[in-house]
Every structure is written in structure tokens, then in C-alpha cells.
Amino acid sequence: MAGAPDESGPGSAAGEQMQQQHVACQVFPERLAQGNPQQGFLSSFFTNNQKCQFMLLKTLQTNPYVKLLLDAMKHSGCAVNKERHFSCEDCDGNVSGGFDASTSQIVLCQNNIGNQAHMNRVVTHELIHAFDHCRAHVHWFTDVRHLACSETCVRDRAILSILAVRNISKEVAQKAVDEVFESCFNDHEPFGRIPHNKTYARYAHRDFQNRDRYYSNI
Amino acid sequence: MADGGGWRVSAGGAREVGGTSSDLVTRLSEPSSKEEAGWASGRAAQRPPAQASFSLQPPRPCETYSAEWKLCRSARHFLHHYYVHGERPACEQWRRDLANCREWEERRSAEAQQSLCESERARVQAARKHTLVWALRQSPPADWHLPLPQEEKDQ
Numbered sequence: 076m077a078g079a080p081d082e083s084g085p086g087s088a089a090g091e092q093m094q095q096q097h098v099a100c101q102v103f104p105e106r107l108a109q110g111n112p113q114q115g116f117l118s119s120f121f122t123n124n125q126k127c128q129f130m131l132l133k134t135l136q137t138n139p140y141v142k143l144l145l146d147a148m149k150h151s152g153c154a155v156n157k158e159r160h161f162s163c164e165d166c167d168g169n170v171s172g173g174f175d176a177s178t179s180q181i182v183l184c185q186n187n188i189g190n191q192a193h194m195n196r197v198v199t200h201e202l203i204h205a206f207d208h209c210r211a212h213v214h215w216f217t218d219v220r221h222l223a224c225s226e227t228c229v230r231d232r233a234i235l236s237i238l239a240v241r242n243i244s245k246e247v248a249q250k251a252v253d254e255v256f257e258s259c260f261n262d263h264e265p266f267g268r269i270p271h272n273k274t275y276a277r278y279a280h281r282d283f284q285n286r287d288r289y290y291s292n293i
Numbered sequence: 294m295a296d297g298g299g300w301r302v303s304a305g306g307a308r309e310v311g312g313t314s315s316d317l318v319t320r321l322s323e324p325s326s327k328e329e330a331g332w333a334s335g336r337a338a339q340r341p342p343a344q345a346s347f348s349l350q351p352p353r354p355c356e357t358y359s360a361e362w363k364l365c366r367s368a369r370h371f372l373h374h375y376y377v378h379g380e381r382p383a384c385e386q387w388r389r390d391l392a393n394c395r396e397w398e399e400r401r402s403a404e405a406q407q408s409l410c411e412s413e414r415a416r417v418q419a420a421r422k423h424t425l426v427w428a429l430r431q432s433p434p435a436d437w438h439l440p441l442p443q444e445e446k447d448q
Contacts, residue, residue: 288350
């Protein structure tokens, strides 16, 4: 997961930050490309890109997880604009997407996202990172515990997610997840609960829309 | 319902009491020492406990309590909950809340109001008890809406 460099970080962290950004750039090669990364030289890229755009639109319009996240972000002052905050690109490896905090963009790997259900999951996942970035000072590159926290849902998957984008040992990743697990596993924002399926997500969205009445009547 | 810390806004989205339509807007509790209050938290004037009976309506429509109770008791929820937490879910409180909600709506019972509000406050407290790993922002990131670097060059 690409992330924003920490502007206020001390000089000693800058070296590690550069190294971790380098790893992220290897997975998302188009992030540093000159010009518009969405237009490739060959027409085959255009087809993947079109498919990606279409599936993304469908997700944004219909998926209950995503609709709640979009609402929550709008009310946090980070309204999401499809053209500005999403980018369909080709990626290396098996990565499906990422959140680039330095440009406030969600990257979708148009060559690796196979179907609508996959798109739904990737967009939900990346929007959670964007949501965390919007509401908190997340040190994506300089504190692996923060990255672990944003990735925490299931412990082992969090470890795998970290290892995919950071050049650190499995032990370091495991330790980071263990340290933050208790707190981060219980932070269900903005859902208020673990949304096991769309029913839970719809209930969560209902509660979110009702929050003014809720907080003024308890 | 959990407290988002950062994003929760009161009616009208204003931070101040004056911006809201109701002066029954209350702060749930002091921001805990473990957690900063986010900029959009809508934590307005604190309402003294004696005015607990002044809530206009139940925090959630009674149908919501009914739906939550039903979901809690479903087989699927049992499986999810057991898988994640290693124990059965506790659904009784939703049933009590549903009963209190109906009492409140039909008979304006002060006892039912009190009970229901206490139950919801306990839920909010339970959701907040873990220290956050990161510091909440006081305002959204400044560069969220800025144009992309190549767009700036084009312009």
C-alpha cells in the first residue's frame, strides 16, 4: 500500500521511508509514470481500463459497504470524486489495488481485478484505508503499527497485506499486528460493527444515517 | 452505534450548539483521556443528568430494535459471532430495549426512557474503551481535494 510520507517525521526516519516507498513503487509502476497513467500505448490496455471503470461505477452505485464508506467520508470532509480519487492502472505482481496517500488516490489494478465481486472487495478495502487517512494521522511509511492497524481484520491476512507492500521480515510484521490487534480489531468505524455480509452493512448504513437522532436522544 | 470520534457530526454539521436545531443535543460524556475529540464530533453543550427525561423520542425507531434482535438471534449471526469471539452472542439486551422502546412510545414511561438511554450509553462506552493506535485529526487532510500533480502541470 503506498502512503503519504510523514511530513513531520524526524530525519532518521527519512531513510527508511524512502526504502519502503521504493518497494511500493515496484508494485505500482505507473504511479511515477509521466503523463496520464491511464492511457497506455497499446489498445489492449484500453479494454482493461474500460472494464475497470465500468465495474468501479457499478460498485460505487450499488454496494452497501461502499455507500456507507462514501457517506462517512463525505461527512468527514473527504468527499470522494470518482475521477479524482480513483485510478485504474496496470500493476505488477498479484496486487489488486492500493491507497496512495501522497496523491489521495485509490489505485485499482485493472489487470488483476477479474470480476465485479472482486472489484467490490478491493474498493471497500481501499476506501477503509482512505477513511482512516481522512480521520487520523496515519504514518503509512514510518510506523508499521499504523499500517498494521489499517489492515487489521483477520490477523493472518493483516500480516500478508503488510508483507505485500513492505520490505520487512515476517516476524516484524507479526509483532506489529500483535501489538495493535486488540485496539484495531475493536475499532469498527465507520460501520459500528463487523459487517459480515451486506445485511450488516445495510444496518450499519441505516445507523449512520440515523446518528443525529441517536446522539441527541440518549 | 459506535462513536466515530472524527466524523460524527450533530444536526446541521456544525460544531457549535448554536448551529443545531435542538438544544437537547448532548455530549455523551467527557472525551476520554485516551481519545482526542475529532473536529466533526458535534460534541456540544453538556446536558445535566437531571434532564434525562427530556429526550423527544427513542434514539432509534422501535422497528430497528426489533430488526437487531431478530438479526442477533439468527443462526447466521450465531455462527459469525461464535467464530470471531468464541462464545454465543447475547441478544437479551435488544429484547429489553425493544420492550422499553415500545413503552416509551405508547405510554411515555419515564422508567422505560431511562432504561433505554442507559443501555445505549453503555453500548457507546463499550465501543470506545480501546485506546486508538493513531491520533485523530482535527481537520481533514489539506491535500485531499487538490488537483493531481500532472493536472496542475497541464493547467
